[in-house]
Amino acid sequence: MSYTSFVYLLFVAVLCGIYYLAPSKYRWIVLLVGNFIFYVASGWDNCIFLILSILISYFVAIKMNQIQTEVKQIKKEGNYSRQEFKVVKEQYSKKSRRYLRLGLFLILGILIVVKYTNFVLGNVHSFLNLIGVSNNQIVVKLIVPMGISFYTFQMVSYMMDVYNGGEAQRNLAKYFLYSSFFPSVVQGPIPRYHELGEQLFEGHTYDSENIRNGIMRILWGLVKKLVLAEMLAVFVAKIYDNYESYDGVILMLATVAFSIQIYADFAGCMDIVTGTARLFGIRLKPNFIRPYFSKTMPEFWRRWHASLGTWFKDYVFYPFSISDVSLKLNKNARRVFGNDAGRIIAASMPILIVWSLTGIWHGAEWNYVVWGLFHGTLIILSTIFTPYNDKLTERLGINREAFGFRLFQMTRTFLLCCVGRVFFRATSMSAAIGIFKQSFAATGFWRLMDGNLFSYGLGRKAMLLVIVLIVILWAASMVEERKNVDSVVEVICKQHVIVRGLVFYILIFTILIFGTYGIEDASAGFIYEQF
Amino acid sequence: MKRLRKIIISVVFISLVLGTLVPVSYTLRAVEINTKGFNYKELRRRIAGFYAEPDDSVDVVVIGSSAVYRFVNNPYLWEQEQVTSYNYSFPSCSIYLIEDLIDEVKKTQSPKVIILDARKYIMTDHGSVVKDSAQLILKNMKYTDARYRIVNRVYDDPVDRFSNYFDISIYHSKWQKVTWQTLDYADNERQDPMKGWHNIKEVKDVQEIIVPEVTEEKPLNEDAEVALRSVLEKCQEEDITVLMLNTPWKMDEEFQKESNYMKRIVEEYGFNYLDMNPLKDEMGLDFSTDYYDRKHVNVWGSEKVTKYLGEYLTSHYDLESDHNEEIVESWNSAVKHYRKDLEE
Numbered sequence: 001m002s003y004t005s006f007v008y009l010l011f012v013a014v015l016c017g018i019y020y021l022a023p024s025k026y027r028w029i030v031l032l033v034g035n036f037i038f039y040v041a042s043g044w045d046n047c048i049f050l051i052l053s054i055l056i057s058y059f060v061a062i063k064m065n066q067i068q069t070e071v072k073q074i075k076k077e078g079n080y081s082r083q084e085f086k087v088v089k090e091q092y093s094k095k096s097r098r099y100l101r102l103g104l105f106l107i108l109g110i111l112i113v114v115k116y117t118n119f120v121l122g123n124v125h126s127f128l129n130l131i132g133v134s135n136n137q138i139v140v141k142l143i144v145p146m147g148i149s150f151y152t153f154q155m156v157s158y159m160m161d162v163y164n165g166g167e168a169q170r171n172l173a174k175y176f177l178y179s180s181f182f183p184s185v186v187q188g189p190i191p192r193y194h195e196l197g198e199q200l201f202e203g204h205t206y207d208s209e210n211i212r213n214g215i216m217r218i219l220w221g222l223v224k225k226l227v228l229a230e231m232l233a234v235f236v237a238k239i240y241d242n243y244e245s246y247d248g249v250i251l252m253l254a255t256v257a258f259s260i261q262i263y264a265d266f267a268g269c270m271d272i273v274t275g276t277a278r279l280f281g282i283r284l285k286p287n288f289i290r291p292y293f294s295k296t297m298p299e300f301w302r303r304w305h306a307s308l309g310t311w312f313k314d315y316v317f318y319p320f321s322i323s324d325v326s327l328k329l330n331k332n333a334r335r336v337f338g339n340d341a342g343r344i345i346a347a348s349m350p351i352l353i354v355w356s357l358t359g360i361w362h363g364a365e366w367n368y369v370v371w372g373l374f375h376g377t378l379i380i381l382s383t384i385f386t387p388y389n390d391k392l393t394e395r396l397g398i399n400r401e402a403f404g405f406r407l408f409q410m411t412r413t414f415l416l417c418c419v420g421r422v423f424f425r426a427t428s429m430s431a432a433i434g435i436f437k438q439s440f441a442a443t444g445f446w447r448l449m450d451g452n453l454f455s456y457g458l459g460r461k462a463m464l465l466v467i468v469l470i471v472i473l474w475a476a477s478m479v480e481e482r483k484n485v486d487s488v489v490e491v492i493c494k495q496h497v498i499v500r501g502l503v504f505y506i507l508i509f510t511i512l513i514f515g516t517y518g519i520e521d522a523s524a525g526f527i528y529e530q531f
Numbered sequence: 532m533k534r535l536r537k538i539i540i541s542v543v544f545i546s547l548v549l550g551t552l553v554p555v556s557y558t559l560r561a562v563e564i565n566t567k568g569f570n571y572k573e574l575r576r577r578i579a580g581f582y583a584e585p586d587d588s589v590d591v592v593v594i595g596s597s598a599v600y601r602f603v604n605n606p607y608l609w610e611q612e613q614v615t616s617y618n619y620s621f622p623s624c625s626i627y628l629i630e631d632l633i634d635e636v637k638k639t640q641s642p643k644v645i646i647l648d649a650r651k652y653i654m655t656d657h658g659s660v661v662k663d664s665a666q667l668i669l670k671n672m673k674y675t676d677a678r679y680r681i682v683n684r685v686y687d688d689p690v691d692r693f694s695n696y697f698d699i700s701i702y703h704s705k706w707q708k709v710t711w712q713t714l715d716y717a718d719n720e721r722q723d724p725m726k727g728w729h730n731i732k733e734v735k736d737v738q739e740i741i742v743p744e745v746t747e748e749k750p751l752n753e754d755a756e757v758a759l760r761s762v763l764e765k766c767q768e769e770d771i772t773v774l775m776l777n778t779p780w781k782m783d784e785e786f787q788k789e790s791n792y793m794k795r796i797v798e799e800y801g802f803n804y805l806d807m808n809p810l811k812d813e814m815g816l817d818f819s820t821d822y823y824d825r826k827h828v829n830v831w832g833s834e835k836v837t838k839y840l841g842e843y844l845t846s847h848y849d850l851e852s853d854h855n856e857e858i859v860e861s862w863n864s865a866v867k868h869y870r871k872d873l874e875e
Contacts, residue, residue, distance in 0.1 A: 006693070501540070501544055501547075504544070505551075508548060509551065512555070512699055512703060513555065513559070513699075513703050513706050514706060517703075518694060518701055518703065518704070519690065519694050519700070519701065520701055520704065
């Protein structure tokens with residue numbers, strides 16, 4: 001059930017009606033049933049993996065929680081001296097860690113098997129060929145269950161939070177609801193238990209503001225996805241799928257267009273997701289915070305797919321940074337390369353690990369790994385050069401708060417991002433390299449003006465519409481930035497009823513007329529859906 | 532009070548959205564007016580033109596496929612007999628849709644005679660042909676209960692049904708082709724200067740069609756007979772006068788037998804059956820100049836067929852009408868357009 005389908009909208013509308021008609025204390029059960037229907041509608045095969053992962057993480061968390069309770073009980077009883085208690089605690093801690101490791105092994109094992117088996121087999125095949133061992137490539141037919149990358153990370157965070165002292169959910173049905181909350185299970189955001197859990201189980205009372213806000217947010221998301229992203233997709237596909245025939249400015253333009261497309265696609269989905277949750281009175285944490293307004297790469301990754309960034313930071317970067325391996329590396333690197341270089345090298349390792357994993361999380365292809373490493377490298381460089389850059393701007397007397405300078409920083413970040421997008425969009429590593437070569441083979445800026453621009457899949461009217469929508473999106477982002485709100489919808493919903501009505505009206509007809517939907521013009525699905 | 536205000540606002544908003552949705556959908560459908568090739572343009576003009584005719588102004592309505600709308604020349608019939616007629620017809624019109632089309636016609640017109648296409652009962656259509664032909668009328672009909680019934684009759688799949696009720700989902704992708712001209716169709720009504728008629732001046736020398744003189748009968752296809760009887764029963768019940776018309780084409784012996792069988796059924800219900808095939812000589816049809824393909828006459832052939840039909844209609848039915856000046860002027864103007872187009 002795609003988030004952009006009419007069936008989904010109808011499903012949400014019906015579920016919402018039932019939710020508010022049900023007695024307050026049973027409302028979470030309505031959501032639970034809704035989750036189940038949503039998941040079953042996508043196929044039973046999907047459900048098996050989800051249920052298996054839920055059961056594993058549920059029992060592991062319960063077990064860890066029991067161990068922690070026992071430790072608390074022992075402490076309360078006070079039968080041990082401080083020294084003895086420390087030893088006992090350590091024993092229990094080890095036991096708990098074993099459960100955590102088992103849970104992580106099983107949960108991540110499922111993800112790795114279903115998502116990366118063919119990637120590994122393909123690489124083994126290539127490697128054996130490279131060393132002259134002839135072999136046939138084995139391809140295993142595996143279904144990648146819907147949302148597995150997202151819910152696996154969600155369950156990992158849950159288990160780790162419980163390991164670190166968080167409370168486990170004892171009610172399996174409630175845990176099922178948290179782990180498979182249908183708006184966010186397919187593409188995120190990746191919610192933490194403490195952020196989402198209790199909200200789901202509360203029987204939210206009907207609030208017209210939530211309904212209004214939710215519907216408008218969904219419509220705004222549909223405009224981003226079905227109109228802007230889908231139109232740009234036509235233009236990008238026309239050029240990227242046949243990149244050998246294009247060069248210079250046209251390829252560069254396609255890359256910029258893809259950067260906007262993927263933003264509209266993913267941010268549009270997040271609007272639909274957030275809007276859906278809002279209809280039930282549930283507020284999800286923002287996953288997109290105007291990323292293209294970022295002045296540096298680290299800032300960009302705090303704003304783009306924020307929940308994934310936070311996840312990697314909390315569950316990979318920090319644990320690795322304080323691990324024995326990292327401390328040893330730090331010590332050895334300082335010894336070999338000196339204090340400054342050694343510190344940088346040691347600090348770079350967790351970043352590179354995080355970004356390799358981020359890349360491979362997106363897809364089982366080398367171009368995604370390179371894309372991840374590219375961003376990791378940019379972040380390391382940004383960390384190294386920031387102090388020098390600050391000194392330089394100070395000496396040159398540049399006002400860092402001036403609009404011109406901020407615009408320069410934003411443009412720089414955006415363009416660097418575009419470079420990474422080539423790896424992201426290209427179908428393979430060799431295609432990505434080919435696109436880079438072709439992009440700089442010729443410039444030919446005149447080609448933007450010779451009228452041929454309208455022959456790349458988008459006609460004159462469609463191109464004009466795309467430009468208008470980009471301007472509107474930019475203006476909306478400006479409002480969000482200035483008012484410091486999650487979405488421009490929050491601002492519009494506070495306006496006079498006529499203004500709100502007009503916006504609703506425009507959104508509805510923009511989707512109906514210009515959107516990509518229906519039996520003859522079906523949407524291609526979300527880009528992040530495949531991850 | 533606050534709740535009442537909210538309800539009123541919601542009702543106003545929904546009415547506004549629906550009130551916009553209908554003309555927007557009609558406009559987006561109409562982009563085919565700019566499509567080259569095939570006869571979408573002609574079809575849209577004909578059907579939208581039918582809706583634009585003043586209420587109760589059409590004496591004879593013709594329902595069927597090109598086996599009737601290429602033969603019954605509406606401006607010429609007016610010129611010859613002062614009978615107002617309109618082809619509410621479209622390519623390959625399926626026999627399974629006739630009852631709904633009659634209902635649609637009756638919404639605005641009270642024709643004295645409805646002419647039905649006999650050829651389609653002989654050449655029964657199935658499956659995709661029915662769907663394809665239904666699409667042609669669905670994309671041109673107004674949103675009425677008859678249209679709703681046609682959708683339900685033709686499509687079983689809920690997604691297909693929904694897409695056709697709410698057909699902006701089918702045609703919205705053509706928004707780039709919207710022009711000022713298509714906006715004229717925003718209410719799905721636009722008078723056609725030639726009253727839905729289209730002159731085809733091409734000539735093809737088709738071999739003379741020899742109609743075998745057979746008197747035997749052969750039953751129609753079972754589905755076709757059920758459909759035929761159902762339409763005839765409906766017309767009988769609703770006091771509608773029907774003329775079943777079999778226009779001149781290459782009839783072989785088997786078809787002729789089925790035609791004879793159909794004639795008996797039609798007459799059983801008290802209606803007339805006009806088989807023009809044995810009357811080609813009487814009408815003066817010339818196979819070297821009056822056809823543009825093997826199945827259809829060109830404009831000169833249509834004049835001969837229509838002349839005969841007009842005389843038949845006035846001699847068999849009471850078609851005396853007291854049309855007001857505006858209607859008479861409109862039909863005279865159609866004849867002027869017709870003549871002018873013929874001269875060009």
